[in-house]
Amino acid sequence: MAVIGVSLERDRHPANVIFNKINLRYPVDVFPVNPRGGDLFGQKVYSGIEAIPHSIDLAIIAVRAEYTLDTLRACIDAGAGGATIISGGFAEVGRLDLQQHLAQLARKHRFPFIGPNCLGIYVPGCIDTFFIPSERMIRPEVGKVALVSQSGGVLVDQMTKFAELGIGLSLGVSIGNKALVRELDLLRYLAQDPKTGVIAFYIEGFASGEGREFVTAARECAKPVIVLKAGKTREGMRAVSSHTASMAGDYAVFSAVMAQYGIVEAANELELVSFCEVLSCYQESIDGRVGIISSSGGHGALAVDICGRRGLSIPVIDLQQQAEIRADLTPSVRSIASLNNPIDLTGSATDSDFLEAAEHLSRIPELDCIIMLLLPYSPEITSDIGARLSRLCKRYNKPLVAYVPHVDRYRMLIEGFEFNGVPVSPSIKGAVLMVEALRRCQPC
Amino acid sequence: MLNNQIKTVFEASRARGWVAEPDAKHLLAAAGLTVPRFTTVTEPGGIESAAASIGFPLAAKVVSAQVLHKSDHGGVKTGISTKEELTATFEKFNRIDGFEAMLVEEMVSGLELIIGAKIDDQFGPVVLLGIGGTGVEIYQDVSLRMAPVSPDDVASMIKGLKAGRLLSGYRGGVVVDLDELTRTMICFSEFVMTSAEMIVSIDLNPVMCSREKCVVADARIMLPTV
Numbered sequence: 001m002a003v004i005g006v007s008l009e010r011d012r013h014p015a016n017v018i019f020n021k022i023n024l025r026y027p028v029d030v031f032p033v034n035p036r037g038g039d040l041f042g043q044k045v046y047s048g049i050e051a052i053p054h055s056i057d058l059a060i061i062a063v064r065a066e067y068t069l070d071t072l073r074a075c076i077d078a079g080a081g082g083a084t085i086i087s088g089g090f091a092e093v094g095r096l097d098l099q100q101h102l103a104q105l106a107r108k109h110r111f112p113f114i115g116p117n118c119l120g121i122y123v124p125g126c127i128d129t130f131f132i133p134s135e136r137m138i139r140p141e142v143g144k145v146a147l148v149s150q151s152g153g154v155l156v157d158q159m160t161k162f163a164e165l166g167i168g169l170s171l172g173v174s175i176g177n178k179a180l181v182r183e184l185d186l187l188r189y190l191a192q193d194p195k196t197g198v199i200a201f202y203i204e205g206f207a208s209g210e211g212r213e214f215v216t217a218a219r220e221c222a223k224p225v226i227v228l229k230a231g232k233t234r235e236g237m238r239a240v241s242s243h244t245a246s247m248a249g250d251y252a253v254f255s256a257v258m259a260q261y262g263i264v265e266a267a268n269e270l271e272l273v274s275f276c277e278v279l280s281c282y283q284e285s286i287d288g289r290v291g292i293i294s295s296s297g298g299h300g301a302l303a304v305d306i307c308g309r310r311g312l313s314i315p316v317i318d319l320q321q322q323a324e325i326r327a328d329l330t331p332s333v334r335s336i337a338s339l340n341n342p343i344d345l346t347g348s349a350t351d352s353d354f355l356e357a358a359e360h361l362s363r364i365p366e367l368d369c370i371i372m373l374l375l376p377y378s379p380e381i382t383s384d385i386g387a388r389l390s391r392l393c394k395r396y397n398k399p400l401v402a403y404v405p406h407v408d409r410y411r412m413l414i415e416g417f418e419f420n421g422v423p424v425s426p427s428i429k430g431a432v433l434m435v436e437a438l439r440r441c442q443p444c
Numbered sequence: 445m446l447n448n449q450i451k452t453v454f455e456a457s458r459a460r461g462w463v464a465e466p467d468a469k470h471l472l473a474a475a476g477l478t479v480p481r482f483t484t485v486t487e488p489g490g491i492e493s494a495a496a497s498i499g500f501p502l503a504a505k506v507v508s509a510q511v512l513h514k515s516d517h518g519g520v521k522t523g524i525s526t527k528e529e530l531t532a533t534f535e536k537f538n539r540i541d542g543f544e545a546m547l548v549e550e551m552v553s554g555l556e557l558i559i560g561a562k563i564d565d566q567f568g569p570v571v572l573l574g575i576g577g578t579g580v581e582i583y584q585d586v587s588l589r590m591a592p593v594s595p596d597d598v599a600s601m602i603k604g605l606k607a608g609r610l611l612s613g614y615r616g617g618v619v620v621d622l623d624e625l626t627r628t629m630i631c632f633s634e635f636v637m638t639s640a641e642m643i644v645s646i647d648l649n650p651v652m653c654s655r656e657k658c659v660v661a662d663a664r665i666m667l668p669t670v
Contacts, residue, residue: 244560
């Protein structure tokens, strides 16, 4: 990898930050480039990419905007595999022409580049072109979700949330001004990428006609596609002479078409992370007939309210089925549990009661998923419950999502779920949103 | 065939900025949509035969290159039941700026829906189905889909309307023939795909839907400004 535009004076220069982190932390050979030559932390600085005596897979271009075109040409001539242009000073400041020249040159030579005005790519343990010092980065673990963002800031923020919530990342890409490589290209690439199971986008807008191509490609993609759209407010209404033009505003159309093509639109960041987590565990869509198990009547009631607002139903469990569940509960819980949906096993519930209730609900065909509201405060609940419940539900092939308060002391319980493929939310609402995503990941 | 017919009419309507209602209805009928029986009258001598061919009661609307919103200009009269009334209406319309003709058509009834289309910058042709009539923008109860649409798309559009239950007959109200509504939407979607390059938006409002049929009572096809 070549980092073009390192500073010989400023340690905090973006190119230097990138060079340092790759040099110190990643299994990548990296070469600094500056026309003035010299050395950086004892490493030889090359005067140009052509002077590096190795072939280059990826060039990071961090020179000033007016030098990017020549630099890009040098990368192409040197036979580099591709580039990430992190430099700013293009369309975002009114210089669309500059980035159009870059794209024209790259297209002519079939040379891929990301940016300009971007952070580039992050693959856990493999590569990181973000100009954020390592000690400031919150790094998610390796996983199945690919996150593509027009905004670098939004990407970093979401990655932080992924790390907090234990959601694994296959690839994070900030595409910035997307002069060449755009959402559609990444969608097509990620649809084929064996390491990616879920593809999520933060999108500000599509170019003319690009939205149609995007949704068509998403429908052909076997993996769930999630979209968070910024810029939802209606543009200042011009005098429109037709009702249709007035009611079918840009965002109204965007949202309707996403749903039509089975793309799950997240309304906000909470929905985005919830949807990413659940769809990295389950890909099959459901109708949304929910069975709820809790050790607190209040939690069950709150979950039911949110389900109602989100178009999910809470089917009744018939008396015969209730009697069968009751017979399998521990004696102290048997007499006090409430077994109509939502099921309240009470604060006396043990691991065994949760397992029995979950097993029975897994067998009821009227339910197509289970929400487990697990409050680890009860004395009879052990840290093993997460792993045990997950393994049980995998046997029945019925999606299970859990709510567990996210505090450090319950970490083992939470990871027991997560490492066994069951998504856990830190809020009741988040757990319900996960179920909603499973209902919505199908064309409507 | 339809394509040529559309092109010819759109070319002729370019200066106007939209397609005159009689022309629009001919095109929609050729595309398979149902329109009311109608005729046009340009001079008093034609009133009697127009009334005879359509039959009372009937509706009359002004055709003028200067009048896009007909009712705002007093250019719509419904429930006309005598020749005298029709003659008086003609005289009134004749005084409206840019008068070209009076459109005379049969009265139709049913649940008022709006069917529309728009060429969206990001997604191209998009179709709309909603609760129509004059209150359409107050209720804003509409479903949108990228065209072309399939019968399944239409079913989910109907399901997506807040007032969707009205269509299947709410408390003894009009029941809409959903198969006919679906067929109408599919024909319209095809029409939109054929004419996408030449239009800006279309409002069919109201479309009168009943147990028997869905009739396009008014049609406005907006063209790009020259």
